[in-house]
Amino acid sequence: MEQQETISLFKSLSVHKVLELVHLLEHYESDVxxxxxxxxxxxxxxxxxxxxxxxxxxxxxxxxxxxxxxxDKVCSAVHSFLQDAGAEEVLGYWEEEGVETVEKAMTASLNHWSPDVRYVAKSYLKTTRH
Structure with missing residues (x-):
């Protein structure tokens, strides 16, 4: 049997959580x-x-x-794992405000920053955009 699902996520997983997820999936016979x-x-x-x-x-x-x-068991386990992983961590500033909102605010205020701060902000914006 084959199942396909789309999962929406609001943040990345830590390396530790990714290792836990892989370890969880290794216990099942299904290909994931x-x-x-x-x-x-x-x-x-x-x-x-x-x-x-x-x-x-x-x-x-x-x-x-x-x-x-x-x-069926794999899909259920993945959903439970991701739900638990998201509930464990408190939202940081970036998640609460949304990266796009913060990026817009940073871009709008670039003219008011010192050259050093402006360089760091521009570097950040370049590395986080796709």
């Missing part, structure tokens, strides 16, 4: 594949999962494809 934009990963591969889950931005969607006899 995760995809975000142009990046796809085997759910049982630490490096692949790191490339998908540690770079999530607000509103990113993860497409999950599960193929095997225990696919």
């Amino acid at each position: 594949f995760m995809e975000k934009k142009n990046t796809a990963a085997n759910g049982k591969s630490v490096l692949g999962m790191m490339s998908v889950f540690t770079t999530i931005r607000i509103g990113d969607k993860i497409h999950m494809r599960v193929k095997g006899e225990d696919s």
Whole structure:
């Protein structure tokens, strides 16, 4: 049996949480594949999962494809894991305000900053935009 689901996430997972998720998926027989934009990963591969889950931005969607006899259990386990992982951490400033709002505010105030602060802000904006 094969199942496909789309999961919306509001933040990335820590490296520790990605390792926990991979370890969880290793207990199932089903093949699990995760995809975000142009990046796809085997759910049982630490490096692949790191490339998908540690770079999530607000509103990113993860497409999950599960193929095997225990696919129902896998989907349920992943949803529970992600729900618990999100509930554990308190939202930081970036999540509360939304990255786009903060980026707009930073861009609008660039003219009022010293050259050093402006350089750091521009570097940040370049590295966080896709």
